[in-house]
Amino acid sequence: MNYTSRGIKHETTKAFSHLATDYINQPDFLKNFYTNTPDLQGLHNAITDKKNKSVNRELLVEALTEQYKNIDTSEKVLANIQQLSLENTFTICTAHQPNIFTGYLYFVYKILHAVKIAEELKSKFPENNYVPVYYMGSEDNDIEELNHINLNGDRLTWQTTQSGSVGRMHTKGIAEVIEQISGRLSIFPHGPALIAVLKDAYLTSSTIQEATLKLVNFLFKAYGVVVLIADTPVLKKQMIPVFKDDLFNHKPKNIVEATARRLSEKYHIQVTPRDINLFYMKDNLRERIVKDDNGFRINNTEIYFTKEAMEKELENNPQRFSPNVVLRGLYQETILPDIAFIGGGSEIAYWLELKDLFIHYNIPFPVLIVRNSFLIIEEKMAELAGKLRIDDELLFDDANTIFSTLVKAQSHQQLSVKKESAALADIYEQIKKISAGVDPTLRQHVDVLKTRAEKNLERLEKKILRAEKRKHQDQQAQIIKLKTQLFPNNSLQERVENILPYYAKYGDAFISMLYEHSPALHQQFTIITQQ
Numbered sequence: 001m002n003y004t005s006r007g008i009k010h011e012t013t014k015a016f017s018h019l020a021t022d023y024i025n026q027p028d029f030l031k032n033f034y035t036n037t038p039d040l041q042g043l044h045n046a047i048t049d050k051k052n053k054s055v056n057r058e059l060l061v062e063a064l065t066e067q068y069k070n071i072d073t074s075e076k077v078l079a080n081i082q083q084l085s086l087e088n089t090f091t092i093c094t095a096h097q098p099n100i101f102t103g104y105l106y107f108v109y110k111i112l113h114a115v116k117i118a119e120e121l122k123s124k125f126p127e128n129n130y131v132p133v134y135y136m137g138s139e140d141n142d143i144e145e146l147n148h149i150n151l152n153g154d155r156l157t158w159q160t161t162q163s164g165s166v167g168r169m170h171t172k173g174i175a176e177v178i179e180q181i182s183g184r185l186s187i188f189p190h191g192p193a194l195i196a197v198l199k200d201a202y203l204t205s206s207t208i209q210e211a212t213l214k215l216v217n218f219l220f221k222a223y224g225v226v227v228l229i230a231d232t233p234v235l236k237k238q239m240i241p242v243f244k245d246d247l248f249n250h251k252p253k254n255i256v257e258a259t260a261r262r263l264s265e266k267y268h269i270q271v272t273p274r275d276i277n278l279f280y281m282k283d284n285l286r287e288r289i290v291k292d293d294n295g296f297r298i299n300n301t302e303i304y305f306t307k308e309a310m311e312k313e314l315e316n317n318p319q320r321f322s323p324n325v326v327l328r329g330l331y332q333e334t335i336l337p338d339i340a341f342i343g344g345g346s347e348i349a350y351w352l353e354l355k356d357l358f359i360h361y362n363i364p365f366p367v368l369i370v371r372n373s374f375l376i377i378e379e380k381m382a383e384l385a386g387k388l389r390i391d392d393e394l395l396f397d398d399a400n401t402i403f404s405t406l407v408k409a410q411s412h413q414q415l416s417v418k419k420e421s422a423a424l425a426d427i428y429e430q431i432k433k434i435s436a437g438v439d440p441t442l443r444q445h446v447d448v449l450k451t452r453a454e455k456n457l458e459r460l461e462k463k464i465l466r467a468e469k470r471k472h473q474d475q476q477a478q479i480i481k482l483k484t485q486l487f488p489n490n491s492l493q494e495r496v497e498n499i500l501p502y503y504a505k506y507g508d509a510f511i512s513m514l515y516e517h518s519p520a521l522h523q524q525f526t527i528i529t530q531q
Helices: 018-025 028-033 040-051 057-067 075-083 105-124 174-185 191-203 208-223 233-249 251-263 307-316 325-335 345-351 355-360 379-388 399-410 418-438 442-486 500-506 508-517
Strands: 003-008 089-096 129-136 148-151 154-157 226-229 278-282 285-291 295-298 304-306 321-323 338-343 367-370 373-377 525-530
Touching (some): 003 508, 018 028, 018 367, 057 075, 075 129, 089 105, 105 508, 148 174, 148 500, 233 278, 233 307, 251 325, 321 325, 325 338, 338 345, 373 379, 379 442, 379 525
Parallel strands (some): 089 129
Antiparallel strands (some): 003 525, 148 154, 278 285, 278 321, 295 304
16 A cells, blocks of 8 residues: 655644644643643653652553453563553553444544654653553443444444443344444455454453453554553552542532633533542443432432441442543543543543642643544545545535535636626715715615625626536536545544444555554644555
């Protein structure tokens, strides 16, 4: 495969929030909501901050060793796990829920971005070690978000009646989805091998989180990516003081609310903290903990705890307490020697609400880096875009705007009446002066006539353009085809498509290509074109 890439500004895509693009551009207002800048100097500062705050590396290595004991992984992954016991080893972390079969393309982009930054840091600051980590958000219970993939325009869904943490769910019934995938992808060069991998990952695992670990390990073990499932008692014990503060004093809510109020002066708030930012998680249950006058109840259940019983439950079974988005990042940064977090625009938005929470609990705030984004244009579509002469900026407009722009550029006829409209305005100004000389009240009547004439000209211009467009109907169909292929569901490709069809076609070479074209610390949207 031969590919070229080029970077454009995120704003050009018209697909990212105002806050996300502002964060990339580093305006003064946002500087109060993070600690270090997303560049080499900021990362160097973050290393210093983390060195001054100890992490229980022994427990971390213990937990990871247990997770990987039955996983066929690479020497590079095993070495990275052991390196985490060293004081000069730091992690570059990204996080995502365990969507079946990785969910969306940006899942892959996030992880490779962590790899790229870890390797760049090693070249710049070789005295330290840097480990890319995928932190699995396995405690998420939004099954409707995680139970499907989009494949060649079809939505394939894992039907299950299970509830609670998706990561803890068994994989029963998922074989049917794998068979559907097999029917679509086995015809490609790497399809049969890929189906075998999916079967091994999902049909020999007892839970979704175990299956996700196996699949991510298969895709990224060559790059040394360490997968962390944080849903384990040995790691959650470290959060007991914070969880108590949340349960009994509601301190996180008060801190994050104050930060959010300041951020809301310019931006939409992504997360609203609750009095208690913990779920109770047991068996097939994951429900909010709600405090009342006498104790604590578990939402939508009959389970009830007195204050004393709740404190005892937390001490004895910390694994039954699951942080929501307000506390999840704090948990991540407590158990990892982390210096950077890679996330999408919405993730960066909620992290910007959390800085003061980190200060309060004396946990270093990581460098926030907006994840890589790619648009992959395969050979046939690249040829079509070249034939149509659609440039990068125009490509992100809707099909009708693209068509109108191209017709105007290519037509030998005059399709605009702007000059005539301006001349008409001058004529009406002269008429207004003449009329006002006779009767000043006629000014308003002339303005009405002017407005009516301008609207008639606008309608005429649209009719002229429509008439010219009819001569270019083949071109219109090609534009629609291009947009449908590159922007499925009128969305960015990375937010709809899945890696499986690309891997079935190209195998490991596809991941290698993404890695090579990752811009690391350059915050840009990357268009990758197959030659």
